[in-house]
Amino acid sequence: MSNSDSSTTKTNGDQFARKGMSNGHASGMGHATVEIQDGKTVVMDDGRKPPLAIVLKFVDVKHTVAIESRFSWSAKRPFQFKRQSAMEKEILHGITGSVMPGEVLAIMGPSGSGKTTFLNLMGGRALRGMSGNITYNDIKYNKALKRRMGFVTQDDVLFPNLTVRETLMYAALLRLPNSLTRSQKIKRAEDAIIELGLERCRDTVIGGPFLRGISGGERKRVSIGHEILTDPSLLFLDEPTSGLDSTTALRIIQVIKNIAQAGRTVLTTIHQPSSRLFYMFDKLILLSEGHPVYFGKANGAMDYYASIGLKPLIAMNPADFLLDIASGNVNDVSIPQELDKSALPNGNDEAIQPPAKDVREYLVNTFNQELAPQERAKLFALESTREELKLAISEKRLWSITWTQQFSILFIRGLKERRHEFLSWLRFVQCIAISLIVGCLWWRSKIQTEAQLSDQAGLVFFIAIFWGMFPLFTAIFTFPLERAMLAKERASDLYRLSAYFMARTLGDLPLDLVMPCIFILIVYFMTNLRVTAAAFFLTTLTVFLDVVTSQGLGFLIGAVMMDVKKATTLASIVMLAFMLTAGFFVQHIPVWMKWLKYVSFNYYVYKLLIKVQYSDGEVYDCGTGCQSVGTSPSFHGIQLGGGGMEAWALLLMVAIYRILAYIALRRMKTGG
Numbered sequence: 001m002s003n004s005d006s007s008t009t010k011t012n013g014d015q016f017a018r019k020g021m022s023n024g025h026a027s028g029m030g031h032a033t034v035e036i037q038d039g040k041t042v043v044m045d046d047g048r049k050p051p052l053a054i055v056l057k058f059v060d061v062k063h064t065v066a067i068e069s070r071f072s073w074s075a076k077r078p079f080q081f082k083r084q085s086a087m088e089k090e091i092l093h094g095i096t097g098s099v100m101p102g103e104v105l106a107i108m109g110p111s112g113s114g115k116t117t118f119l120n121l122m123g124g125r126a127l128r129g130m131s132g133n134i135t136y137n138d139i140k141y142n143k144a145l146k147r148r149m150g151f152v153t154q155d156d157v158l159f160p161n162l163t164v165r166e167t168l169m170y171a172a173l174l175r176l177p178n179s180l181t182r183s184q185k186i187k188r189a190e191d192a193i194i195e196l197g198l199e200r201c202r203d204t205v206i207g208g209p210f211l212r213g214i215s216g217g218e219r220k221r222v223s224i225g226h227e228i229l230t231d232p233s234l235l236f237l238d239e240p241t242s243g244l245d246s247t248t249a250l251r252i253i254q255v256i257k258n259i260a261q262a263g264r265t266v267l268t269t270i271h272q273p274s275s276r277l278f279y280m281f282d283k284l285i286l287l288s289e290g291h292p293v294y295f296g297k298a299n300g301a302m303d304y305y306a307s308i309g310l311k312p313l314i315a316m317n318p319a320d321f322l323l324d325i326a327s328g329n330v331n332d333v334s335i336p337q338e339l340d341k342s343a344l345p346n347g348n349d350e351a352i353q354p355p356a357k358d359v360r361e362y363l364v365n366t367f368n369q370e371l372a373p374q375e376r377a378k379l380f381a382l383e384s385t386r387e388e389l390k391l392a393i394s395e396k397r398l399w400s401i402t403w404t405q406q407f408s409i410l411f412i413r414g415l416k417e418r419r420h421e422f423l424s425w426l427r428f429v430q431c432i433a434i435s436l437i438v439g440c441l442w443w444r445s446k447i448q449t450e451a452q453l454s455d456q457a458g459l460v461f462f463i464a465i466f467w468g469m470f471p472l473f474t475a476i477f478t479f480p481l482e483r484a485m486l487a488k489e490r491a492s493d494l495y496r497l498s499a500y501f502m503a504r505t506l507g508d509l510p511l512d513l514v515m516p517c518i519f520i521l522i523v524y525f526m527t528n529l530r531v532t533a534a535a536f537f538l539t540t541l542t543v544f545l546d547v548v549t550s551q552g553l554g555f556l557i558g559a560v561m562m563d564v565k566k567a568t569t570l571a572s573i574v575m576l577a578f579m580l581t582a583g584f585f586v587q588h589i590p591v592w593m594k595w596l597k598y599v600s601f602n603y604y605v606y607k608l609l610i611k612v613q614y615s616d617g618e619v620y621d622c623g624t625g626c627q628s629v630g631t632s633p634s635f636h637g638i639q640l641g642g643g644g645m646e647a648w649a650l651l652l653m654v655a656i657y658r659i660l661a662y663i664a665l666r667r668m669k670t671g672g
């Protein structure tokens, strides 16, 4: 019945480290020797420090979630809606244990038993609602630990347009320290490709819902490669083998095992491993509806259950047996007397299977009496970690590469990811087609009469609105669409948010400025706008300002909402309000609504464009009805001349919108 792990009973990470860990080709990520001796850092062959040995302990870990509060309605009081108080549900009911460096802990249990929740808590994620104690080398979770952890989530979060090689190469460039040269980092990415058996799909794109790419198993392996490139001390994997054939699954678990043997602490949830896979795990935790029903050596599980009267009656994969009993299903399983008593005879001398609830209760109670006290005793017998290893856990880790390097890698990665978008001829066709339609509608426009002038002002207004709207509705998608990736990378502290923000907001700018250039070149001369070099360049500059301001507003709305639907709705309301107050439709806005005009960037852009077109002091021959332009200092309520104030207002908005978008992104929850 004993499931004790004698080699670890009196062991902690410190002692483990003293033993020295040879990884050789273990992780496959390098050919270095990992050794930590008596707290001295032994540098690996390629110049990196070996991963810090971390002992993970967890005592009485419980997790409670709030179940959404609802409004209730009763027919007796039809006009009264009652808010029901928020209900709480405990989904983990006190789990105790430890995992040592060098060990792989498998977390098993039926669907919904709390495996992912437990893994997340161990990885310092979604800690809200948790009680109990989780320590890493006897220190509680802190942000410095993020970069010592690798987390492979159930859903693979990868860029669909990057190839396998690019994905791993950018991960290596971002994650590995400057003690390695660029070519060494790329070599490590190549090693990962070979180790994970991804050679055949090296240059295939990852793919997504609308883009055919690598297979599901290959995606999973890329996700694992992405995380292990950094040599994390702690590796968490959520169902790394689901959907894979048994050979690929075995290969993955072998890689994971090698990673652990090189001194890492590894936790993985697993659904239905084959027997071969099952016996590769060092430790096992079996969950049943959030209760632990087994904790100990994986290869001791069957003996433990045999000792409490549960044995398969037919040849069975141990994992199938364990999942069956954890679900309360004891078909083809011998049952102990305690459960037999609860079964009622059906009159035909055939015992009825005990109810699943009784089986689960029996497992929980037996575990609490038999194994839980042993595990507790072992945990408390562990020597506490030496001070320097404790300190290493909370020491502020320096970024492995500089801000500028992070920025340039993220910039290039972003361009590669969106290369198809940039080079899409559709965007050019769209821009040229709209330009030609506008050019034809306002063909050789004149300003000799009031009506002609009004028509041309309509064109100027259209330019202001079009280049205020088009980039805005493109920019609002930026952050919501990258939310999952950003959350994942930020949770592992891959880069500074400022580097990502700058790279992402500047990445699209070159192309976003090419489009207005094409538009202006076509429209300006077709529609006969003021043909002087100064007017042409000032118009182009104003449109550029329009583009970057509206982009900033788009980034802000996207970052605040982080949801494409909500962001589009808000953007359309804001744009409509800004457009109506820009000065073309309504000139006499009620005083109490005037503030809207001053926050509308369309208002400043329209004013600037009007000033550029009509501020030359030239007296137009516009007949009797037209005294407005040239002869009058104002047009449509806009004071002609100057323009500095409008340009400054726009520049201020460019900065403010971006700063606010950055703050909104900072506040985004990463789960880390």
Ligand SMILES: Nc1ncnc2c1ncn2[C@@H]1O[C@H](COP(=O)(O)OP(=O)(O)OP(=O)(O)O)[C@@H](O)[C@H]1O
Residues within 6 Å of the ligand: 065, 066, 067, 091, 109, 110, 111, 112, 113, 114, 115, 116, 117, 118
């Ligand atoms: N935020 C939440 N609010 C309400 N219930 C939750 C929440 N998070 C998890 N649960 C519930 O807690 C239980 C455990 O969920 P968890 O995802 O950890 O299970 P699992 O064992 O990983 O399942 P699977 O194998 O299907 O992925 C489930 O019943 C789930 O519905």
